[in-house]
Amino acid sequence: MRNKKVLLLVEIAIFAALGFVLDFVAFKMPQGGSVSLVMVPIVLMAFRRGALAGVITGLLVGLLQIVSGLISVAPLSFSFVVMQVILDYLIAYGVVGIAGLFRSQYLNYAQQYKRGNMIITIVSAVLIASLLRYIVHTITGIFFFAMYVPENENLYTYSIIYNATYMIPIFFLTAIVCSILFITAQRLLEPSKV
Numbered sequence: 001m002r003n004k005k006v007l008l009l010v011e012i013a014i015f016a017a018l019g020f021v022l023d024f025v026a027f028k029m030p031q032g033g034s035v036s037l038v039m040v041p042i043v044l045m046a047f048r049r050g051a052l053a054g055v056i057t058g059l060l061v062g063l064l065q066i067v068s069g070l071i072s073v074a075p076l077s078f079s080f081v082v083m084q085v086i087l088d089y090l091i092a093y094g095v096v097g098i099a100g101l102f103r104s105q106y107l108n109y110a111q112q113y114k115r116g117n118m119i120i121t122i123v124s125a126v127l128i129a130s131l132l133r134y135i136v137h138t139i140t141g142i143f144f145f146a147m148y149v150p151e152n153e154n155l156y157t158y159s160i161i162y163n164a165t166y167m168i169p170i171f172f173l174t175a176i177v178c179s180i181l182f183i184t185a186q187r188l189l190e191p192s193k194v
Contacts, residue, residue, distance in 0.1 A: 011191070012053055015041040016060030023065070025168075035166050039096050039133075039174040040181070043126060044116075046100030047182065048189050054097025062089035069140075084144040094134040099125035106182075115183060122182055123175045130171035137163045144178055 019041040025139050026036030042061060046054025102125035109117040141159030149158045182189060 020064040051100030054100040057058040058093035062093040
């Protein structure tokens with residue numbers, strides 16, 4: 001039993017580190033946000049071990065970004081920066097692990113060899129994960145990045161549009177990569193086989 005817990009923790013650490021590294025290969029946005037493959041290892045862990053493991057992996061990815069200092073913060077007071085960092089990095093990446101709620105549905109379709117349904121499940125999971133992350137980033141944009149909004153623009157509209165410019169491509173990129181990866185390398189989703 002203890003060996004299984006240690007193995008799970010090692011897997012979470014490895015997938016979090018992979019997500020952190022994949023975020024280096026990215027198209028960076030000027031006021032924060034980037035288009036990268038960072039969500040792929042989080043979603044993979046969520047499908048491999050469940051939502052809780054996915055959430056923990058996402059939290060670790062965010063924590064690695066924070067401790068590395070490779071984050072975008074608003075020039076505000078310390079307490080506001082702390083809240084912004086918690087939302088934009090810990091919570092935003094943590095909610096990606098919610099994709100694991102689709103795990104049992106995916107495994108059910110995989111046992112029946114229903115590839116179309118498997119892909120629909122993967123895309124749905126990534127859509128929900130991306131949407132949740134997008135909502136968190138939009139909220140932080142509204143509360144912490146108002147100084148970047150041009151004078152004649154609405155703060156809410158600006159945050160919604162700005163965050164969509166990188167979250168929509170992230171959704172498509174993650175959905176495509178996860179669909180290809182999960183269908184062609186199903187062993188990755190079986191903890192006992194790797």
